[in-house]
Amino acid sequence: MNLEEAVREAFAQGGVLSRAADQFQPRAGQTEMAMAVARVIGEGGALVVEAGTGVGKTFSYLVPALLSGERVLMSTATKTLQDQLYGRDLPRLVEALALPVRTALLKGRGSYLCVHRLEMARHDATLPDRTALRSLAKIEEWSRSTQTGDLAELPGLDERSPLVPLVTSTRENCLGAQCPKFRSCHVNQARKEALAADVVVVNHHLFFADLAVRESGMAELLPSVRVAIFDEAHQLNETGVQFLGRVLGTGQLLDLARDLLATGLQLARGLVDWQALAGGVERASRDLRLVAGKHPVGARQRWTAGAPEGFDAVRWQEALFALADALHAAIEGLHTVTELAPDFERLLSRAEDLAAKAGQFAGPAQAGCVRWVDVGLQLRLVESPLDIAQAVREKLLKADSEPGSQRAWVFTSATLGDDEKLSWFTEPCGLQDARILAVESPFDYATQAALYVPREMPRPNDPGHSAAVARLAAQGAQALRGRTMVLTTTLRALRAIGEDLQRRFEGSPDVDVLVQGQWPKRRLIERFREGDAGGRGCLLVASASFWEGVDVPGDALQLVVIDKLPFPPPGDPLVEARAQRLEKEGRSAFNDYFVPEAAVALKQGAGRLIRRESDRGLLVLCDNRLVSMGYGRRLLAALPPMRRLADAVAWEEALDSLAGLTRTSTTAAPWP
Structure with a gap:
């Protein structure tokens, strides 16, 4: 049986995946993506896959990668996703497929305890206060039992703690083989395990840090890998240029x-x-x-x-x-x-x-x-x-153009562009010659969700815009007893809308207003996911990192409000330089850069709403340009095919209907 046949059989009704995932049902899009990954593994080359929300892209690349028997490198956007892939998804599939596969997790130096620097910190007279001393004592106690030295194991340690740089190493301050604790070094142990593993899970930051300095172990690891897979690939370019x-x-x-x-x-x-x-x-x-x-x-x-x-x-x-x-x-x-x-x-x-x-x-x-x-x-x-195109072509793909090279590269995400060539992603990443596949989401958006663009909303730059967004969000949150997320495009709007909503709901028995920056991100998400379990629902106001990677399935989130179209800030030096380069090439910076950037960001923000087949919800875009400007049609086309609400009356009816739905239903039913 060849790889493609083995993959098709795994995804069939009653196949091995039925034992790996609860309530697994074959999905045409998931199987299509898995077969494309199997083909590129067999033939070599680069494959770019945009897989809509709900496709199940993780299994689509994991299954063929594992069944191939090849050595595989997998890279994710964040350490959180990295831990999820390594700690949950991989073990389930390895067990279900009954494969003798050895897996390893490899992070950057800053994720691991440095035993030598921990000893130095004990004698550091500059520790700020007693709280820092107590935290250091907890780290010391944990250091005696940990096998990996991964600080993610240590509960209660904020990654922003000033202690972290005191007990971890960097490329600059690591002593290497001269370190008195070299034999017990957690970083070196992680690298040894990675070099001996069949499947290694890294993150984009580590990958590009090593690509730049060839120091973190990838210089030895990458040449021995025949399959490299990048999940959440939409972050590759911005991560790489750092x-x-x-x-x-x-x-x-x-x-x-x-x-x-x-x-x-x-x-x-x-x-x-x-x-x-x-x-x-x-x-x-x-x-x-x-x-x-x-x-x-x-x-x-x-x-x-x-x-x-x-x-x-x-x-x-x-x-x-x-x-x-x-x-x-x-x-x-x-x-x-x-x-x-x-x-x-x-x-x-x-x-x-x-x-x-x-x-x-x-x-x-x-x-x-x-x-x-x-x-x-x-x-x-x-x-x-300005981008990573040259680095990708010269440092990654160049060797694969030589005779006998068959390395396979897979790049995937839910959002990679708004045209057939996925140019938003492929151009800055130097992947114009890659095979392209776009797999639609299996969700029935017309049934599960509705889109409302309030025409009476002030213009985005008008002084009253943030207050109008807050009023509309408050209306929705009041009707739904929370279950609302407001995504802003600027920190100024975040503060204005957040403060307005906190005043409106001060003393409310029904709704807690959470604002990004007032709590750590992880705590905000945990509280929001709890919903109204404690008697009070949640309204979350957030910006930047909350536009993507935040997964809140079920009734805890039923309304997403976006304050305005997420165009890149024109005054940003990097944005400005990219726009100028396009103009020099005779292209339109607005059409070829600003609109595609806004389209992808909008898709990411809208993607927070519907996370599974039984979810229902409303998306509100508080920016009239979406319906009044010519480019608005292109941005609307980039969004999931939700049904449109024509006016305020339709919005209020949909809101009342959503608030009155029976939330014990397991299947999505139409709602007016």
Whole structure:
């Protein structure tokens, strides 16, 4: 039996998948995708698959990959999805298919406890407070029992905790084979397991970080893999450009200063004036941040000349030169003690790398790259390619064009574009020659969902727009006792709508209003999924990361309100550079970049509503441009084929009908 026959049999009624998934039913689209994956595994080449919500794409690529007997690399968008794939989906299928397959999970360094740095942290006099000391004690207790060192195992540890960088390593500060804890290193153990496994699960950040520096184990792993699969591939381009460019952050500089002082005082006290060297680097990094002045946090400042836009050019250059001087002073001091401990060799390498970047940023940007500064509590100097096309062609696909190469590449997501060629994804990823497959969602959207575009809504930039969005969302949440998610396109709208809704529902016995940023994301999602189990429903106001990857099936979510069309911000330096490149090529930046970007983002946001066959819900888009502008038809066509509500009367009737549905039904029935 060949691979395609084995795959078809697995997906047939009564096949092995019936034992792996509860209530499994054969789906034509799922089988179609699985067969396409099986073919590309057999023949080699690249396959791009857009698989609508509900297709079951995970099984569609896992089954042929496992049955092929080939060595497989799988990459997901986030560590959460990575854990789900490795901890739930893979084991179920391996057991159902009865295959002797060895699997491994590989994350970046920052996900694993560094035993050496944990010991260093015990003696770190700069720990902020008693809370940090108690958390460190919990980490120490856990460190004695963990087998993997994966910090995701440790309950209650926020990944944003200031302790995390103290007990994990980076490429810059890892001591490698010279580390006294090298044999017990969790990172090395994870790499060894990955190199010995048949199926390795990584994430896009780790993949591109390694593609840029060839350091995290993929340099050894990838050549031995014949099948590489990227799930949630719509994030590949934006993830890739983060790692294929150049970044210098004041956070990196402050980390160096802290480690310089702590290591120097512990291992070479009195031999060098560590206070002066660390203080010099810290002052220079803070002075660099001060040049940014009062630019709002979150701003991206263009940098096309000698200094970023809005910065004093003389002060900026002086700050960069002062930083270089401070780093060179640290380098000179470290040269005198490198033989005492491997820690000093790594500190020297870090200081030299940062000094080199400071010198590069003092000069002009590389051709084909765009440069800007991210303004936050820290400052990040960024130089980035416009996309990953060249890297994909030269570092991934080039070897596969050689005779005898049969490596298979699979890229899949629920949203990859709004045209037949899926150009939004394939062009920036250098995959124009890949095979393309689009598999429609099996959901009956016309029955399960309705779309409403309120024509009386103020224009998106009018002062009253956010208040009008809040009124409409409040109307829906009141009728549904919560069960509402409001997705905003900007943080300003997030704050305005969130504060308005919290005032409206203050003291309400029926609805809790949750606003992104007030709780950690995981806690917000957990509370929202609970719905009205505790007697009060939930209305969630969120932006950015909540537009995708948030799965709330069932009655907990029945109304999604989107404040306006999610066009890319035209003032963003990367967006601006991409638009200018298209214009130079004689193309329309609006039609070929801004509209496709909005279409994909809109599909992602709308995709939060219907997650399974029994779900029902309403999608409200509070932007009249969807029906008044010519490009609105293209954006509407990108959305799932929901039935349209003509006016406010139809909206209120649909809302009342949805609120009155019997929620114990397991099948979707039409509702007016």
